[in-house]
Amino acid sequence: MDIPGSEILKSKKFTEKLIKNIKANLDAIAKKVKLMHVCGTHEHTISKYGLRSLLPEGIEIVSGPGCPVCVCPAADIDKAIELGKRKDTVITTFGDMIRVPASNISLSELKAEGSDIRIVYGPNDAVKIAKQNPNKEVIFFAIGFETTVPLIGYELKTNPPSNFSVICAHKLIPAALELLISIDRLNIDGFISPGHVATIIGLKPFELFSKSYRVPNVVAGFEPNDVLLGILMLLKQIKSKKYETINEYSRVVKSEGNEVAQNVISEVFKSTVSPWRGIGRILDGGLAIKEKYAEFDADKKFDIEINDAQDIPPGCSCHLVMTGKIYPNECKLFRKTCTPINPIGPCMVSQEGTCSIYYKYHSD
Amino acid sequence: MPTPKKIIRLAHGAGGILQEELIDFITKDISHKNINGGIGVLDLDDGATMPLHNYDQEFVFTADGHTVYPLFFPGGDLGKLSICGTVNDLLMMGAKPLALTSNIIIEEGLSFEILDKIITSFNQTAEEAQIAIICGDTKVMPKGSLQDMIMTTTGIGLRKNTIKIEDKNLKIGDKIIITGPIGDHGTALMAKREGLNISTNLDSDVALLLEIIKSIENEINNNVIHAMKDPTRGGIAGALNHWANKSNLSIFIEEEKVPIRNQVKAICDMLGLDPYNIACEGRALLSVDPNHAEEVLDKIQSTKLGKGAQIIGETKSENPKRVLLNTIVGGTRFIDMPLGEPIPRIC
Numbered sequence: 001m002d003i004p005g006s007e008i009l010k011s012k013k014f015t016e017k018l019i020k021n022i023k024a025n026l027d028a029i030a031k032k033v034k035l036m037h038v039c040g041t042h043e044h045t046i047s048k049y050g051l052r053s054l055l056p057e058g059i060e061i062v063s064g065p066g067c068p069v070c071v072c073p074a075a076d077i078d079k080a081i082e083l084g085k086r087k088d089t090v091i092t093t094f095g096d097m098i099r100v101p102a103s104n105i106s107l108s109e110l111k112a113e114g115s116d117i118r119i120v121y122g123p124n125d126a127v128k129i130a131k132q133n134p135n136k137e138v139i140f141f142a143i144g145f146e147t148t149v150p151l152i153g154y155e156l157k158t159n160p161p162s163n164f165s166v167i168c169a170h171k172l173i174p175a176a177l178e179l180l181i182s183i184d185r186l187n188i189d190g191f192i193s194p195g196h197v198a199t200i201i202g203l204k205p206f207e208l209f210s211k212s213y214r215v216p217n218v219v220a221g222f223e224p225n226d227v228l229l230g231i232l233m234l235l236k237q238i239k240s241k242k243y244e245t246i247n248e249y250s251r252v253v254k255s256e257g258n259e260v261a262q263n264v265i266s267e268v269f270k271s272t273v274s275p276w277r278g279i280g281r282i283l284d285g286g287l288a289i290k291e292k293y294a295e296f297d298a299d300k301k302f303d304i305e306i307n308d309a310q311d312i313p314p315g316c317s318c319h320l321v322m323t324g325k326i327y328p329n330e331c332k333l334f335r336k337t338c339t340p341i342n343p344i345g346p347c348m349v350s351q352e353g354t355c356s357i358y359y360k361y362h363s364d
Numbered sequence: 365m366p367t368p369k370k371i372i373r374l375a376h377g378a379g380g381i382l383q384e385e386l387i388d389f390i391t392k393d394i395s396h397k398n399i400n401g402g403i404g405v406l407d408l409d410d411g412a413t414m415p416l417h418n419y420d421q422e423f424v425f426t427a428d429g430h431t432v433y434p435l436f437f438p439g440g441d442l443g444k445l446s447i448c449g450t451v452n453d454l455l456m457m458g459a460k461p462l463a464l465t466s467n468i469i470i471e472e473g474l475s476f477e478i479l480d481k482i483i484t485s486f487n488q489t490a491e492e493a494q495i496a497i498i499c500g501d502t503k504v505m506p507k508g509s510l511q512d513m514i515m516t517t518t519g520i521g522l523r524k525n526t527i528k529i530e531d532k533n534l535k536i537g538d539k540i541i542i543t544g545p546i547g548d549h550g551t552a553l554m555a556k557r558e559g560l561n562i563s564t565n566l567d568s569d570v571a572l573l574l575e576i577i578k579s580i581e582n583e584i585n586n587n588v589i590h591a592m593k594d595p596t597r598g599g600i601a602g603a604l605n606h607w608a609n610k611s612n613l614s615i616f617i618e619e620e621k622v623p624i625r626n627q628v629k630a631i632c633d634m635l636g637l638d639p640y641n642i643a644c645e646g647r648a649l650l651s652v653d654p655n656h657a658e659e660v661l662d663k664i665q666s667t668k669l670g671k672g673a674q675i676i677g678e679t680k681s682e683n684p685k686r687v688l689l690n691t692i693v694g695g696t697r698f699i700d701m702p703l704g705e706p707i708p709r710i711c
Contacts, residue, residue: 012620015693050695224693341375341382341703351636360638361697 009223025235038064039194040352047361062324069350075309077102093141130164150261190234195249202257221249278319318345424459439567443486459521466500534611539657550642571646617677
């Protein structure tokens with residue numbers, strides 16, 4: 001199944017070479033370096049292959065808010081729950097989303113109480129359900145970053161049935177990165193940016209960080225040596241004090257991105273101020289459905305008001321984990337009352353959540 | 365945040381930490397937990413032993429519930445799985461399988477045609493294993509109280525009372541052998557799940573381990589093999605953690621040595637699953653005296669089912685009770701006891 005020639009991405013020899021180079025560059029920099037990735041899949045690669053155990057002590061890799069399930073605000077889930085309680089309504093969404101605790105219950109608990117909540121593998125499945133059930137309202141609870149947005153945009157553009165609508169909880173990565181740079185005392189020396197997001201939006205939106213904020217930035221792929229090469233590219237920039245946005249994932253990412261997908265996004269959605277769970281409202285941090293497609297916007301179609309949603313339960317430190325301020329094991333609930341079986345905060349629910357990944361691959 | 369209700373969840377049956385809690389809950393007040401000092405409930409092994417006075421053999425018992433759904437899956441069905449699971453559990457205790465009892469619980473409305481297919485497969489596999497079916501029970505339950513049918517079996521075998529094979533019998537320095545690629549059974553079932561439509565030719569690995577065990581009979585009798593386990597629910601992650609815990613040592617696994625089929629890797633990657641946690645139904649893990657490991661490996665590799673066998677790791681004294689993985693790029697991470705997976709029953 002591997003792409004021919006891709007063996008090097010997991011080759012131990014190449015890993016050893018990269019680590020040697022990383023050490024040499026870190027020695028030349030002669031100070032501790034803190035790098036952040038903003039992608040659950042990057043954290044998965046780092047943990048699954050034990051990359052932190054290979055890196056020299058002076059390099060710290062922290063996770064930013066890179067899991068779409070985790071940053072989805074409780075108010076949006078509450079909205080899905082309120083709609084899910086109504087008669088003849090089907091709520092559809094991606095797997096992990098149904099387990100996330102909102103203000104009171106999760107969608108999965110609502111399902112256990114008898115509501116029609118279904119896991120789908122993509123929005124096209126939700127449209128199919130709508131066509132099969134013309135007498136029911138079928139609502140797709142849409143979450144995700146730039147990577148999942150075009151799929152939903154495409155469905156809305158291609159005449160879905162009138163009983164189909166979308167709760168739009170999409171988030172945009174670049175605005176979140178910009179907010180992180182400005183967080184006090186976070187002191188990020190470089191970003192490992194998500195290759196799949198760049199596949200859609202291209203390199204340009206990321207260039208702001210290296211140009212205006214003078215923070216090195218590497219768009220990286222998801223094999224172990226992709227991540228290590230990305231780290232090496234960041235260290236070289238820190239050493240030379242020349243800050244750029246470099247494309248490590250050039251076998252997939254084109255600098256202009258995927259224009260077809262971009263057109264679908266801009267045709268259907270507009271950027272908006274958006275609340276991120278645990279972080280707060282971010283200017284241009286999310287998407288809303290444009291007026292032209294308002295008939296499919298669940299917010300406009302149904303009259304629902306959500307007040308007093310609780311994003312972070314008492315004692316939970318997901319907001320600190322998501323902004324890279326602490327590691328999961330520094331939260332007092334971690335591994336004690338909060339586990340993947342009984343998740344308290346959103347980072348423990350999703351397979352992409354930092355706490356869930358940390359739980360699985362670390363011992364403390 | 366509401367407090368979680370105290371109810372039994374699917375994850376309580378998935379071979380992980382929650383399952384241990386459930387077993388502890390059920391067994392804690394049993395007053396007699398073993399016979400004549402044999403392996404009993406507290407040992408949580410693949411089976412139990414009943415030592416006999418003035419006799420050089422002891423009885424071995426195993427109990428197993430077979431709840432796979434759908435009843436027919438790529439590479440097998442409920443009938444074959446029931447016999448293989450029972451016989452393999454006896455073999456993993458170092459016993460010669462003799463007989464089994466069989467309980468069949470059927471949902472109202474099941475067709476005789478389906479029942480016939482399952483029973484035919486059950487009987488054929490029993491014939492292949494040369495194991496007698498000596499008693500049983502049947503029940504029919506109202507529609508909706510279970511899915512189609514389930515089977516439960518008790519396996520009965522005999523082993524020499526000098527055999528020490530047991531989960532707590534691993535020794536420091538042992539080599540760990542797996543008899544073939546891991547994760548086929550669980551992955552093949554998942555690929556057939558409704559809505560996934562993954563097209564693959566992957567079959568379950570469900571099989572009798574008889575031929576493999578026969579090839580290493582001498583090593584079993586001479587106690588060169590310290591422990592054996594079939595990594596069913598919880599996969600090799602579950603089995604290795606049980607061993608490390610009960611034997612109070614660590615197990616180091618070399619990722620590049622662990623045989624995993626490309627289809628299994630690809631499907632697990634796609635679904636976000638870890639092949640180490642996925643059930644096998646025709647594989648065995650062995651912990652072997654290092655001086656005899658190569659010889660045992662050769663013998664296993666000479667069998668039809670054991671061609672893909674590999675030495676995948678060894679036991680050490682540092683980090684006791686933990687399982688560690690040296691990853692393909694040279695990093696190290698822990699392999700934890702699986703928690704129990706949110707997936708349909710697969711064994």
